[in-house]
Structure formats: structure tokens, C-alpha cells
Amino acid sequence: MKKETxxxxxxxxxxLLWHVDKPLTASEIIELSSDRxxxxxxxxxxxNSLLEKGMIRAExxxxxxxxxxxxxxxxxxxxxxxxRQISGKNGLNPDSVVSIVSALIDQAAEPMPLLExxxxxxxxxxxxx
Numbered sequence: 001m002k003k004e005t006x007x008x009x010x011x012x013x014x015x016l017l018w019h020v021d022k023p024l025t026a027s028e029i030i031e032l033s034s035d036r037x038x039x040x041x042x043x044x045x046x047x048n049s050l051l052e053k054g055m056i057r058a059e060x061x062x063x064x065x066x067x068x069x070x071x072x073x074x075x076x077x078x079x080x081x082x083x084r085q086i087s088g089k090n091g092l093n094p095d096s097v098v099s100i101v102s103a104l105i106d107q108a109a110e111p112m113p114l115l116e117x118x119x120x121x122x123x124x125x126x127x128x129x
């Protein structure tokens with residue numbers, strides 16, 4: 001598993017793609033990122049960087065006013081990205097996974113529903129392995 005670090009601007013684009021239910025063009029990314037005033041040339045650099053990192057992929061084309069533009073979606077989920085950030089080159093060892101899950105449970109506002117969901121997920125994983 002490759003660890004990719006995102007710049008602040010790349011992370012903002014990823015956050016947008018993670019929370020929008022459809023593929024977006026570069027123009028739509030600029031439009032929906034109201035806090036930013038990215039220029040067209042800069043957004044294309046960011047998109048190319050995210051493509052090279054394997055974080056996004058081209059999904060298709062959308063008709064714009066006169067032309068067609070490529071659309072992009074996240075190729076990596078927000079959860080997969082978080083795991084990549086905490087795992088090392090060789091992945092996580094079992095002790096680290098247990099410690100991380102324990103810390104997440106400790107920080108949960110309501111730990112019982114989380115524990116029940118984790119128990120169900122673990123039982124399902126055990127059946128499929």
C-alpha cells in the first residue's frame with residue numbers, strides 16, 4: 001500500500017469529490033470550491049497530480065457550454081486514504097490495528113453502537129476468510 005501525501009489544495013478537491021454524489025468537471029470543482037479562487041491552469045495541475053497519485057480517475061465527459069469536459073471521481077475512499085496515512089511502508093501490524101481501533105472506540109461519542117457494528121463486521125469477516 002503506497003502512502004501518498006496530499007497538499008492542502010489537493011485535499012480540498014478530494015474532500016469535495018468524497019462528498020458529492022456525481023463526477024465533476026474541473027470547472028465544477030472550481031465553482032463548488034467557493035473558498036478558493038483557483039485559476040484554470042492551477043486546477044489542471046492539481047487534477048493531473050491527483051491522477052498521477054491514483055487518488056482520482058477520469059469517469060467520462062460532460063457537455064459544457066460549447067465543448068465537452070472530462071469528469072473526475074475519487075478513486076480512493078476517504079477511509080482508504082486515512083488508512084494509507086497511518087500505515088507504514090509494510091502496512092499495519094496486528095497490534096497497531098488493535099490499538100488504533102481501541103483509540104477510535106475511546107473517542108466515540110456513543111461507543112456501544114460502534115462496538116455492535118464492529119462486532120457484526122468482524123463476525124462477517126471471519127465467515128468470509
